[in-house]
Amino acid sequence: MRTNESLANVTAIFKRELFGYFGSAVAYVFIVIFLLLLGFFTFYISNFFELGQADLRAFFQWHPWVFMFLIPAVAMRLWAEERRMGTIELILTFPVTVWEAILGKFLAAWIFVGTALALTFPMVITVSYLGNPDLGATLCAYIGSFLMAGAFLSVGSMTSAITRSQVVSFIVAIVICLFFILAGYPPVIRMLSGWAPVWLVNIVSNSSFLTHFLSIERGVLDLRDLFYYLSVIAFMLFVNGVIIQNRRT
Amino acid sequence: MIEVNHLSKHFGAKRAVNDISFAVEKGEILGFLGPNAAGKSTTMRMITGFIPPSSGTAIIGGSDILKDSLNARKKIGYLPENAPVYPDMTVRAYLDFCAQIRGFSGQARKNRIEETLEKCFLKEVTHQTINTLSKGFKQRVCFAQSILHDPEYLILDEPTDGLDPNQKHEVRLMIREMSAKKAIILSTHILDEMEAVCTRAVIIAKGRIVADETPAELKGRSELHGAVSLSVKGADTDSFVSDLSGLDTVRTVKIVDTADGIFWARIYPVTPGPQAVDSIMAALSDKRYETVSFFVEQGRLDEVFRSITTA
Structure with a gap:
């Protein structure tokens, strides 16, 4: 009984939030910038055409960096806006649990980012036209990218709950995301392995979005990577909930 | 509930x-x-x-x-x-x-x-x-x-x-x-x-x-509750005050304002209610005061509010 009700509540909040995204100009600006940036990095920085390889590595390797800047921008309104407008008082006095509200909002943002990601399909068409890429590996990389986007979003959703200022939420989210990326960034790992014990290096690099994304990107969808992203999301959303329970006004 | x-x-x-x-x-x-x-x-x-x-x-x-x-x-x-x-x-x-x-x-x-x-x-x-x-x-x-x-x-x-x-x-x-x-x-x-x-x-x-x-x-609770506000034409204020203060139902009489031969007065009864009002009306007609207006105050909420919340 309660399950149906929960589902209905999550759906209602999900729909409202998704319409909120597509009803505002910001959504389209986001999608355009996302596609332009990815295109620019892939073709001009990685020199996609000169590589002479029919795969999408040059394209996917930029995802973590583009996500780092753009996803906090998607997530920053989730709770900060509710606080600023005072509508948080309505949503928390509706017969809806905090978890239903968080999940509904998060899923809407995730689907929105997923849509932007799906709109990069011309890349796949280009590569297929030029050669014979491994489509299974490409699909795998897309799934990995989508999961990573979810992890970035959950960080953004959490920071958005801290403050009524979207700017603060944006900046804090970028800083946290940067840590999650840098922990697996090869130069950082190299520097760390100079003096730190191996187990510490492993813990640090395994806590990074980048490490797990790289392994999925190679075309191996390991359950451990899947589990990693889902547990990051679960943890961040849990913290998100705790923040909202304890700081309401 | x-x-x-x-x-x-x-x-x-x-x-x-x-x-x-x-x-x-x-x-x-x-x-x-x-x-x-x-x-x-x-x-x-x-x-x-x-x-x-x-x-x-x-x-x-x-x-x-x-x-x-x-x-x-x-x-x-x-x-x-x-x-x-x-x-x-x-x-x-x-x-x-x-x-x-x-x-x-x-x-x-x-x-x-x-x-x-x-x-x-x-x-x-x-x-x-x-x-x-x-x-x-x-x-x-x-x-x-x-x-x-x-x-x-x-x-x-x-x-x-x-x-x-x-x-x-x-x-x-x-x-x-x-x-x-x-x-x-x-x-x-x-x-x-x-x-x-x-x-x-x-x-x-x-x-x-x-x-x-x-x-x-x-x-x-208002100070004003049950008080009678009235205006009288062509009469002396001093004798009015002494006439009405003499009633045992009346606590005090205050002259609020005077202008052009009319004065406005407020009479505070000892206990608010119809009895007090009746005795005041009887006194007015006895002494043949020409009453222009006559009004029993309900009390003023703002006054009560202020006295309760600042006490």
């Missing part, structure tokens, strides 16, 4: 609400009054489950807002202060969202929305985006949200704030119409509003209840 049991709230060292208890039955409209920052909004936020109390609880129709929060919240319609709404939605989409949250689906949902749009005079702006609406309309949209599911318990934080006199009148009519089957708590700092709408008034100051009685009883 809404039972508020010993609610308290501290923010750090500051006590915003201090041991507040009262109960509201169906059919009652309870006016919640107090100066700004007296703790009105904080109390309402605790009753609706928005902020957790430091101690005490509220029981909404048998459901404890802390222990059985979801069921309690289902029974409540709440209009928060400043009437927050989602500005990027149309009125209809917003109410549709609220109806989904309240568990309506299919045709029932459509009917509820139509009914509410009609009741709150929102028909003409149904498809308008909320941020294009005037303050009065926004207020009504949020009000519509609170009555959409026809709740048994309504909690309204300054429901007429920012409305023009006509709109205020409409909202008050709506509230009174609904009151037969509901228990309503509304906060306000407009005393006339409390008098016009409420069956009972709870006044709080500095987080404590300082009065809990009917508007009439409150007025009875």
